[in-house]
Amino acid sequence: MIGTVTTRPTAWSTYSAWANRHRKWFFAAPAMIFVGLLIVVPLAWTVYLSLTDSQGSVRAESKFVGIANYLQVLGDTERFWPAVLRTFTFTGGAVATEMVLGMGIALLLWRPFKGEKWVRVAILLPLVATPVAVGMMWRLIFDPNIGFANQLLSWFGIPAQPWLSGQTTALPTLIFVDVWQWTPMVVLILLAGLTSLSEEPDEAARVDGANAWQRFRYVTLPLLRSTVVVAIVLRGIDALKTFDILYSTKGKGGGSFHEVETLNVYAFGLSFDYNDYGISSTVLILFFLLIIVLMWMVTHRRKGDES
Amino acid sequence: MTAAVTAQAVPEPTTRRRRRKSRAYPIFRVVVLTTTVLLFIAPLMWMLVASFKTNVDIYDSSKTFVFTPTMDNYSNVLGRNNYFDFIFNSFWVALWSTVFSLILGVPAAYAMSRFSMNRSAMVVLMARIIPGVSLLVPWYFIFANMRLVGGFAVLILSHMFVALPLIVYIMMSFFDSLPTELEDAAQVDGLTPIGAFLRISLPLSVPGLATAGILSFIFSWNNFMFALVLAGASTKTLPVAIFNFVSYASIDWGGLMAASVVVTVPIMVIALFTQKYIVAGLTAGATKG
Structure with missing residues (x-):
């Protein structure tokens, strides 16, 4: 880059360069995180709940019952x-x-x-x-x-x-x-x-x-x-x-x-x-x-x- | 991807193929299609007609077609039951869930299309498969702890769950069909990759964005289950308000039909003016094979 004026990298240009280098995830990650939080977490929770006798209120005490629910259903x-x-x-x-x-x-x-x-x-x-x-x-x-x-x-x-x-x-x-x-x-x-x-x-x-x-x-x-x-x-x-x-x-x-x-x-x-x-x-x-x-x-x- | 695109690519059918057809087919086609159209339209007309009848007339079979139209149902529904609040709620939730989903979904769809992130796309599209009920219990618990249940934020978030996968799906097939040459040329001319996306690809994607946005708005407007559980008295959306109409002992049919017309007419007017985009969105990816 001889002959060009090198500017001191500002915070913004560093960030911009980083974003461009990782644009694949820079673009995709927000949506993925959103979906992850809204789907994967509740889904994992549903799996957990299906193994308990949770009833009445989700906040109420519940016992781990294993696959008893599955057998019952x-x-x-x-x-x-x-x-x-x-x-x-x-x-x-x-x-x-x-x-x-x-x-x-x-x-x-x-x-x-x-x-x-x-x-x-x-x-x-x-x-x-x-x-x-x-x-x-x-x-x-x-x-x-x-x-x-x-x-x-x-x-x-x-x-x-x-x-x-x-x-x-x-x-x-x-x-x-x-x-x-x-x-x-x-x-x-x-x-x-x-x-x-x-x-x-x-x-x-x-x-x-x-x-x-x-x-x-x-x-x-x-x-x-x-x-x-x-x-x-x-x-x-x-x-x-x-x-x-x-x-x-x-x-x-x-x-x-x-x-x-x-x-x-x-x-x-x-x-x-x-x-x-x-x-x-x-x-x-x-x-x-x-x-x-x-x-x-x-x-x-x-x-x-x-x- | 779109019907418009494919229509251009396919030449008009030749007159040659028409020649050998018998006269019977065109007549058969007109008769069947007319019947089909009537079957699709008639129930909607019935709803509209009933919304202009008094309840006495609805119960009177001699007044099926001949009756004195009344606006009472509309003035009752819109006047007494805070319907304008419900209309606003539906609109507000649909608007912001669409806007936020576009902001999150469009860049994601772009990356997934350009980098062939099929596995990541699968994760987002999972949301189309999961039964919504399985998300509602955890959501309710989490959002209740955050004291968000009954507010707009939780409704907008839950509707985004429907809108985001839809937008990613539609925009992915749109970006798949958008040539990369212009972006490449822009990068040669000194734009950063993100700059090329923002200044070149995004402006070219307006038809796709319109398609995704309109469909996402309609799906949110029509959504019932999430609002049924998560909405509070002041954030109730139109479908829930209509549902609550029938929880009384006797049904006010005239009012119910007027309320149903109020919820369907705006969406149908939007559909009439944006038909091309809706069809494009609903058939996105259908012909890729």
Whole structure:
């Protein structure tokens, strides 16, 4: 650096040079520390609580009970296992329906047409609507006495249904609500995938005489696989954790017969309605493991298929 | 990453492929899409219509479509129940949780994208997977000890937990698609790496920032569970206020629907004007494979 004027390093320039040299962590660390403090610490605490009989108040004395909570929860066929089953039913039913309907709508929207903009606006509205308000809205529509759903059925001579207030109909009705709100999300993701596909494979199959279904099944769908997996993972995670529409329509404990009590609702109730922190933490840890295993299975299968 | 970007890359479909299609398909498509749109819109319309009815009219099936509109529900809700406070609370929490998450998340996303810090990214994205309930008990305890429960700070912090991973996820896929040449050129011209990020990459990222910011605002506005536990009487957000509406013995349906319209309409208006960004954000990373 001969010929240049060397300035005495100020505190600022030293700091600036240090920040630039370590910019990778200078940039990433604040967010990582924030996430660490807000997630890792509580998660570790949850693991600890799941091994104690903490109850009533977190500040109250609690005993270390080892894996007793896990044995109790895993042996609980009254609340825990039915909640697991409901979580699977809700997630499976909702995500499968959303994928099928979403794929159909995305294929219809694929090629540009007049009025496309309006359809896109219309499908965006359920997606951004506040879930609690959505729950309340459907609660009115599905009200057995004054709701529009039964009025609609009566026009076709079909007897009134209990919908949300029925012990067996509540969960399917809520699956319907979830499908109404989140199918647009699947449509948008699949549409983004479809738009990024090149035309040639489809064109080649057409020249070879493949019909519309064959082109979809053997050309478009395999090319779209990674997008489909992304849609299933994103929707799956959110559906497993669904809370707002369940709690706002059925309230505490998922209704008087726990008819829509999924794992998330169950754990919330244990924590904040019964203050049973030990058991609640155990349920949450098991729930968390379940989500991770499911997501690993979905994404791992994809990698296995590709190689 | 975005629908806009991919749309440019893909040429318009050729007219050649249309030729062989039968006439039936366009008609089928219009019918099905119209039905779909109606199914998505009708319930929202129903909510809107009910918010202009008296409770007597809501209970009267002969007045399903024909009724005398009234503004009473709105004046009741907005007048008596401190709703303007709840609207402000929701707005305030959404605003600051978005701003702080952008400040923390954007540089992090940049570093994670440029240095391929996949494992670090995984840690942040874990937040999308963890059930929120498992964080609430420890948070409640910690924040209660710090005497923060019921204040805005704890609500903003908890909503950042939703916003930050979202912003990191969206901005990572944005920075992945942003070419590095301009930054490199700026560094050759004498900018420091951080200077190049601040003066070159960041201004180029405005569409990405808008996408991440708008979505984070919407998710915070719509969030229910965290505020249900952590909000105090004076910091209650709109979704919690709506939920409390039904804890009474008989439901004031008209008022409830008016309250629901009040919470959804602002977000839908935002969505209509920023449709492009919302779609880009929701589909971020979906086509990377």
